Amino acid sequence: MSADLALPLALAVPLAAAALVGLAGRRPNLREGLTLAGSGLLAAVVMGSLLPAVLAGERPEWTLLETMPALALRLRLEPLGMIFATVAALLWPVNSLYSVGYMRGNREGHQTRFYVFFALALSAAMGVALAGNLLTLFVFYEALTLSTYPLVTHRGTPEAMRAGRVYLGVLLATSIGLFLLAIAWTWAVAGTLAFAEGGILRGRLGGGAVGVLLALYIFGIGKAALMPLHRWLPAAMVAPVPVSALLHAVAVVKAGVFAIVKVLVYVFGLDLLRSEPSARWLLYVAGFTTITASVIALRTLQRGGNLKRMLAYSTVSQLSYVVLAAAILAPLSAVGAALHIVAHAFGKITLFFAAGSIYTAAGKTEIGELAGIGRRMPWTMGAFAVGALSMIGLPPAAGFVSKWYILLAAFEAEALVAVVVLAASTLLNAAYFVPIVYTAFFADGPARAGAPPASSAAAHGEAPWPIVLATSATAALTLAFFVWPELPLALALQLAGGSG
Amino acid sequence: MREHLPVLQVVLPLVAALLAALTRRPGRAWALALTAAWLVLAIAIGLLLQVLGEGVTSYHLGGWEPPYGIEYRVDLLNAFVLLIVSAMAAAVVPFARTSVAREIAPERIPLFYSALLLCLAGLLGIAVTGDLFNVFVFLEISSLSAYSLVALGSDRRALTAAYRYLIMGSVGATFVMIAIGLLYAMTGTLNMMDLAARLPAVAATRTVPVAFAFLTVGVGLKLALFPLHLWLPNAYTYAPSAVSAFIASTATKVAIYMLLRFFFTVFGAAFSFDVMQLDWILTPLALFAIVLASLAALHQEDGKRLLAYSSVAQIGYIVLGISLASVLGVAAGILHVFNHALMKGALFMTMGCVMYAVGSVKVSAMAGLGRLMPLTMAAFVAAGLSLVGVPLTVGFISKWYLVQAALERGAWPLALAVLLGSVIAAAYVWKVVEAAYFRPPPAGSETREAPLGLLVPTWALVAANLYFGIDARWTAGMAVRAAEAVLGVGR
Numbered sequence: 008m009s010a011d012l013a014l015p016l017a018l019a020v021p022l023a024a025a026a027l028v029g030l031a032g033r034r035p036n037l038r039e040g041l042t043l044a045g046s047g048l049l050a051a052v053v054m055g056s057l058l059p060a061v062l063a064g065e066r067p068e069w070t071l072l073e074t075m076p077a078l079a080l081r082l083r084l085e086p087l088g089m090i091f092a093t094v095a096a097l098l099w100p101v102n103s104l105y106s107v108g109y110m111r112g113n114r115e116g117h118q119t120r121f122y123v124f125f126a127l128a129l130s131a132a133m134g135v136a137l138a139g140n141l142l143t144l145f146v147f148y149e150a151l152t153l154s155t156y157p158l159v160t161h162r163g164t165p166e167a168m169r170a171g172r173v174y175l176g177v178l179l180a181t182s183i184g185l186f187l188l189a190i191a192w193t194w195a196v197a198g199t200l201a202f203a204e205g206g207i208l209r210g211r212l213g214g215g216a217v218g219v220l221l222a223l224y225i226f227g228i229g230k231a232a233l234m235p236l237h238r239w240l241p242a243a244m245v246a247p248v249p250v251s252a253l254l255h256a257v258a259v260v261k262a263g264v265f266a267i268v269k270v271l272v273y274v275f276g277l278d279l280l281r282s283e284p285s286a287r288w289l290l291y292v293a294g295f296t297t298i299t300a301s302v303i304a305l306r307t308l309q310r311g312g313n314l315k316r317m318l319a320y321s322t323v324s325q326l327s328y329v330v331l332a333a334a335i336l337a338p339l340s341a342v343g344a345a346l347h348i349v350a351h352a353f354g355k356i357t358l359f360f361a362a363g364s365i366y367t368a369a370g371k372t373e374i375g376e377l378a379g380i381g382r383r384m385p386w387t388m389g390a391f392a393v394g395a396l397s398m399i400g401l402p403p404a405a406g407f408v409s410k411w412y413i414l415l416a417a418f419e420a421e422a423l424v425a426v427v428v429l430a431a432s433t434l435l436n437a438a439y440f441v442p443i444v445y446t447a448f449f450a451d452g453p454a455r456a457g458a459p460p461a462s463s464a465a466a467h468g469e470a471p472w473p474i475v476l477a478t479s480a481t482a483a484l485t486l487a488f489f490v491w492p493e494l495p496l497a498l499a500l501q502l503a504g505g506s507g
Numbered sequence: 508m509r510e511h512l513p514v515l516q517v518v519l520p521l522v523a524a525l526l527a528a529l530t531r532r533p534g535r536a537w538a539l540a541l542t543a544a545w546l547v548l549a550i551a552i553g554l555l556l557q558v559l560g561e562g563v564t565s566y567h568l569g570g571w572e573p574p575y576g577i578e579y580r581v582d583l584l585n586a587f588v589l590l591i592v593s594a595m596a597a598a599v600v601p602f603a604r605t606s607v608a609r610e611i612a613p614e615r616i617p618l619f620y621s622a623l624l625l626c627l628a629g630l631l632g633i634a635v636t637g638d639l640f641n642v643f644v645f646l647e648i649s650s651l652s653a654y655s656l657v658a659l660g661s662d663r664r665a666l667t668a669a670y671r672y673l674i675m676g677s678v679g680a681t682f683v684m685i686a687i688g689l690l691y692a693m694t695g696t697l698n699m700m701d702l703a704a705r706l707p708a709v710a711a712t713r714t715v716p717v718a719f720a721f722l723t724v725g726v727g728l729k730l731a732l733f734p735l736h737l738w739l740p741n742a743y744t745y746a747p748s749a750v751s752a753f754i755a756s757t758a759t760k761v762a763i764y765m766l767l768r769f770f771f772t773v774f775g776a777a778f779s780f781d782v783m784q785l786d787w788i789l790t791p792l793a794l795f796a797i798v799l800a801s802l803a804a805l806h807q808e809d810g811k812r813l814l815a816y817s818s819v820a821q822i823g824y825i826v827l828g829i830s831l832a833s834v835l836g837v838a839a840g841i842l843h844v845f846n847h848a849l850m851k852g853a854l855f856m857t858m859g860c861v862m863y864a865v866g867s868v869k870v871s872a873m874a875g876l877g878r879l880m881p882l883t884m885a886a887f888v889a890a891g892l893s894l895v896g897v898p899l900t901v902g903f904i905s906k907w908y909l910v911q912a913a914l915e916r917g918a919w920p921l922a923l924a925v926l927l928g929s930v931i932a933a934a935y936v937w938k939v940v941e942a943a944y945f946r947p948p949p950a951g952s953e954t955r956e957a958p959l960g961l962l963v964p965t966w967a968l969v970a971a972n973l974y975f976g977i978d979a980r981w982t983a984g985m986a987v988r989a990a991e992a993v994l995g996v997g998r
Contacts (some may be wrong), residue, residue, distance in 0.1 A: 075904060075979045146898040160945065180930045188926055191910040435774060
């Protein structure tokens, strides 16, 4: 199959899966089978057909349709998009397996709706990854927002509805109010919206206008959760765990930082940004978000608060690593940003999976309740430990590789601020992840006091096997990334070569 | 036959209106209206093709040469407007059959269709004629029939709404009349092209600016330009559903056409915008309309009223585009005339479906309708997304052109205001969506999906929203060419 043809297929497979899942709603086994089959097929298309082509230096293209004179919806795959598409396509089957265990284990309602919108969201995420120009990116970006809303409000409780309103309000208001304006401005200035190596704005825009346009883009792309527009992400944590795991740790938020990196590299061009002092502020905003979000996560830990909430703030912080990496504007910084998209995806999905596993098996959501749980759920908490290592950025986990490249880029560009932020953030990450792992394995649980070990173990053990399997698989991926980083590195280095 | 198309465009619905008033049977009146509406659409398409092929068409009524006789003059702009009006009529009449049967007493139904056809004839007449006094005549025909159509609403408040519409509409028509009289006094002609040629000679007098002012206010009343919009919310809310769908998508649009014709063709852009500095009035009012009417829509508890305030805001977008007085700006305005007709037509039709099935269009009454009336509410969501301006819908195309036009002028705040309006639109559309999809239906509700007679026209318009949103090359191209024609640049 030619790679050009595989592009629309990558959008169509999840769409078809959504339609079939909707039709099979009355037969749960068939329905889940279709989800698994669809996700497997998408992974095959992306990794079997697109990945080899891009690695070989090809740039597959496909025009979906012409909308306005001189403006088309066009797909074009380049290394950064390939990285994002691969991560999403690789994790969807794993997450589907997990979803089956989780949704059934917790007897969630409206499961057909859940799987349908999940598949739709994946299709939108693929569209974001494959977008060949800003208009296409915007279309799928909005589709991703709308298709994930029913997943966020899945429970239908007043709390979920409130969170849904924050979610939709922040994401739509920023994208329509700022992102679209930035795109329109770009079109007015450059006369094109295509992503081009070296950017499309060089020589056409200069001075303070660069900084203003950059602000419109950065704050318009609310999915990147840069402060002060991060509130929607903790709010979205009312969603079922598989949604938080794949969408709000991988697909949706990565669509945000992916779009930002893409805009920096292919719309502005790093050269233009480097030469404009008005664009410097980005580094500081990203650094501020990294540190502040970590501090909030730490305080959540200290209060023994909600585990998913803490993970959400950790995500806010880690997303800013990606923006920070790109904002260093060194040749290697795009490499660091791209690698961190992958590394954080593997690590954070593992952590969310573990949180959902604990909820399913033990019904616990608060950090304060986790003492001693590692001995009952060794697989789950083992995976959690791996994910935590990756967040801190220690070997042998994925986070080390990406942090290494971000640091290299920071030294290369002599960006002292970035080095300080990274160091401080590493310490903060350790401060809020290590205690959880420690108390889970080495502290005495409340149930243990008095009651004989045998009966308390009978109270709950590990979560259902699909959950444990999926959690272990993503933990294994996190470790594998450290041992074999060649493939993502090859793609990321192509990116650096292309952008100069 | 072909050369008589311009006059047939008006005469046909006029005759059909007469015949409809003579029949006693609702079914027969409806069939008559349907035939007339579809024939009118065919004529409008024929006229558009003719103008595209051969350029401006001039028709001399009774064979009298202009400027002595009445001239019907069709260029790309009015051909496009004729198409919009007749297409909306062709979509609304099929919808009306089922909807009207529930909302209007049977003995009044033939009169209803008669009034609808009269209104259609009046609107088409305004758009087709090249004679100023003729504009006034058709304006009165369309307005008087519109008042009576609104008064046919089943709610008793429809009567006061129609009365208010009548008073404000008559003030507007009188102002237009005064302006026409002043212009005639100054130039001795009523033919638009002739006027355009003679006005510059007398432009320095005090009379011409006074005429200009009367015209601006008069037309402003007709198109519900903020703050002259007060007649609109009640009229749209209490009119029969089919009437709301028809008037909301056509009447104000034709008023916009009058605005374009008077300011650009008769007075000329140079006089209107450089001498009279019309933009200093239109731009702020448009901005107020966009922001304030959108906010007002957000606070409505009645679905139709919400849409009515949204209409005031959308008219703001159109006027904003026109006030930029550039090809791109005017094109954005014309494009939004077309696009807004599609989306508001579709939205008011979904309200008609809800009215039919539930008997109320209060937002609170729509709880759980997503499940009970899936097709109707899906249509609302699709058309609502279009109203917000989500990509792949016509709304996005309009906003895109409008923002481009603002940026071309370096008018930053305008671009921001347009997008701010979109954000508020998202909020008020969401209000209905949340009630319909995320609130449980009242226990024991027997509400059923609307019948096909209502759903098919609704979905036809929704499909048009998506089709012209996905492939806007034709509409955008038409709008740009029409703008060039009316501004007198390019071809």
